[in-house]
Amino acid sequence: xxxxxxxxxxxxxxxxxxxxxxxxxxxxxxxxxxxxxxxxxxxxxxxxxxxxxxxxxxxxxxxxxxxxxxxxxxxxxxxxxxxxxxxxxxxxxxxxxxxxxxxxxxxxxxxxxxxxxxxxxxxxxxxxxxxxxxxxxxxxxxxxxxxxxxxxxxxxxxxxxxxxxxxxxxxxxxxxxxxxxxxxxxxxxxxxxxxxxxxxxxxxxxxxxxxxxxxxxxxxxxxxxxxxxxxxxxxxxxxxxxxxxxxxxxxxxxxx
Amino acid sequence: xxxxxxxxxxxxxxxxxxxxxxxxxxxxxxxxxxxxxxxxxxxxxxxxxxxxxxxxxxxxxxxxxxxxxxxxxxxxxxxxxxxxxxxxxxxxxxxxxxxxxxxxxxxxxxxxxxxxxxxxxxxxxxxxxxxxxxxxxxxxxxxxxxxxxxxxxxxxxxxxxxxxxxxxxxxxxxxxxxxxxxxxxxxxxxxxxxxxxxxxxxxxxxxxxxxxxxxxxxxxxxxxxxxxxxxxxxxxxxxxxxxxxxxxxxxxxxxx
DNA sequence: AAGTGGTCTAGACCACCAT
DNA sequence: TGGTGGTCTAGACCACTTA
Numbered sequence: 001x002x003x004x005x006x007x008x009x010x011x012x013x014x015x016x017x018x019x020x021x022x023x024x025x026x027x028x029x030x031x032x033x034x035x036x037x038x039x040x041x042x043x044x045x046x047x048x049x050x051x052x053x054x055x056x057x058x059x060x061x062x063x064x065x066x067x068x069x070x071x072x073x074x075x076x077x078x079x080x081x082x083x084x085x086x087x088x089x090x091x092x093x094x095x096x097x098x099x100x101x102x103x104x105x106x107x108x109x110x111x112x113x114x115x116x117x118x119x120x121x122x123x124x125x126x127x128x129x130x131x132x133x134x135x136x137x138x139x140x141x142x143x144x145x146x147x148x149x150x151x152x153x154x155x156x157x158x159x160x161x162x163x164x165x166x167x168x169x170x171x172x173x174x175x176x177x178x179x180x181x182x183x184x185x186x187x188x189x190x191x192x193x194x195x196x197x198x199x200x201x202x203x204x205x206x207x208x209x210x211x212x213x214x215x216x217x218x219x220x221x222x223x224x225x226x227x228x229x230x231x232x233x234x235x236x237x238x239x240x241x242x243x244x245x246x247x248x249x250x251x252x253x254x255x256x
Numbered sequence: 257x258x259x260x261x262x263x264x265x266x267x268x269x270x271x272x273x274x275x276x277x278x279x280x281x282x283x284x285x286x287x288x289x290x291x292x293x294x295x296x297x298x299x300x301x302x303x304x305x306x307x308x309x310x311x312x313x314x315x316x317x318x319x320x321x322x323x324x325x326x327x328x329x330x331x332x333x334x335x336x337x338x339x340x341x342x343x344x345x346x347x348x349x350x351x352x353x354x355x356x357x358x359x360x361x362x363x364x365x366x367x368x369x370x371x372x373x374x375x376x377x378x379x380x381x382x383x384x385x386x387x388x389x390x391x392x393x394x395x396x397x398x399x400x401x402x403x404x405x406x407x408x409x410x411x412x413x414x415x416x417x418x419x420x421x422x423x424x425x426x427x428x429x430x431x432x433x434x435x436x437x438x439x440x441x442x443x444x445x446x447x448x449x450x451x452x453x454x455x456x457x458x459x460x461x462x463x464x465x466x467x468x469x470x471x472x473x474x475x476x477x478x479x480x481x482x483x484x485x486x487x488x489x490x491x492x493x494x495x496x497x498x499x500x501x502x503x504x505x506x507x508x509x510x511x512x
Numbered sequence: 513a514a515g516t517g518g519t520c521t522a523g524a525c526c527a528c529c530a531t
Numbered sequence: 532t533g534g535t536g537g538t539c540t541a542g543a544c545c546a547c548t549t550a
Contacts, residue, residue: 278518278519278520279519279520280519280520314520314521315520315521315522315523316521316522316523317519317520317521317522318519318520318521321519321520335528335529336527336528336529337527337528337529337530338528338529338530339529
């Protein structure tokens with residue numbers, strides 16, 4: 001068979017295909033779509049590469065190239081001999097990919113989260129811009145204090161669109177068995193796949209100073225994170241204030 | 257030919273090969289080695305994939321898999337129709353991969369570097385640990401102020417091992433035509449391939465406050481970066497203090 | 513033993529660039 | 532036109548897991 005003909009054939013068959021897009025990109029799009037549609041649930045195995053290559057009428061190598069990219073984006077996880085799995089949000093994943101604070105000696109304890117408040121409100125300019133919603137749209141605002149090895153180190157303010165998390169309750173948030181992103185995934189079907197963070201140094205205002213037990217005006221590290229799901233759609237806007245007296249933020253770029 | 261036999265054959269032929277290491281990893285090692293040995297200079301094209309696959313007696317697909325990884329690590333750069341090139345340090349690369357400060361409006365001007373001092377000294381505990389050298393070993397220490405759009409925003413202190421940069425002079429550093437990493441590469445054959453950064457918020461001490469024109473005790477963002485060459489060997493330790501009043505550090509993880 | 517992902521081969525054709 | 536990287540195919544065998 002002529003590979004070019006095959007390419008064109010499928011390009012025509014696949015709805016929404018970009019013109020001249022490589023076949024493996026189309027396959028990747030179909031895989032992503034199938035995951036988003038819920039046909040394969042987080043934590044479960046997708047069909048084998050041989051089965052999928054038959055289903056999409058492509059060679060195994062082409063299928064593998066599509067899966068390769070999704071594995072790199074941490075949407076899929078390969079395990080030799082076992083299968084390929086839709087990645088689920090658990091504590092390990094959160095710690096590895098979304099929690100960038102460690103003790104100055106390099107030790108990286110998991111944080112204890114204590115919820116301070118859970119409120120509804122209307123998006124201000126910044127929330128609207130970061131979440132891609134309209135000013136005045138309804139949002140949930142959750143405030144937390146995170147402790148590392150018993151010490152209160154981080155003050156977190158989370159903003160999420162009510163439309164994306166319909167019916168979320170304070171109890172649901174407070175009593176979640178695992179991480180916050182696990183809650184988003186398991187209860188609302190929203191998978192956070194990556195985040196973008198911007199950092200600056202600020203002075204502690206009186207309330208936060210008391211909360212974190214630092215001097216008023218002490219320098220704190222402010223992290224503003226937008227968490228994104230598929231297609232870079234924003235899901236959560238989070239402002240964190242970190243006491244970096246004995247802790248630090250690490251950024252190990254370009255390795256993973 | 258039996259691919260397994262071929263694998264074993266080459267595994268035996270290749271000096272320094274790890275046991276049971278895939279063939280493409282060996283090819284990758286040979287490519288890296290050849291670059292480090294200087295057979296292919298930064299900015300120049302390496303032989304074509306077909307030529308290299310013949311040279312290493314592997315299929316083109318295997319050669320490509322090795323090159324794929326080096327491209328991802330930004331050691332090689334592919335250009336369709338032109339060839340594959342050993343990546344050279346230029347201003348664009350520095351801005352994209354090693355300079356993470358931008359204006360709060362998202363604009364990202366290139367910094368002007370003004371050298372304040374160039375001294376020799378002996379490594380203290382921290383320098384020794386970060387640079388992988390002995391306490392008391394000779395180091396160069398260079399202090400710079402970086403301006404963005406005319407405003408002094410960053411105070412930089414660089415420490416490098418004298419042994420790695422023999423005969424470096426202040427003039428060489430001050431009059432370099434391009435970036436600092438370009439100087440390391442072109443004059444000393446040292447290519448920085450990635451960096452690891454740790455951040456915290458600190459108070460401006462009086463000297464730095466004057467230098468950056470901020471209030472004494474104002475919060476500054478401290479960045480401690482270790483720049484690494486091949487095999488994660490440390491090359492440079494840099495402490496930066498950033499005025500984040502109107503600028504911010506960005507960390508767009510997991511995209512590239 | 514059967515099934516999965518991981519490696520490797522060999523070769524075709526396409527897209528792009530320089531000449 | 533000739534050379535380069537980019538895509539795709541088809542199939543073999545290896546490494547690993549599970550039952």
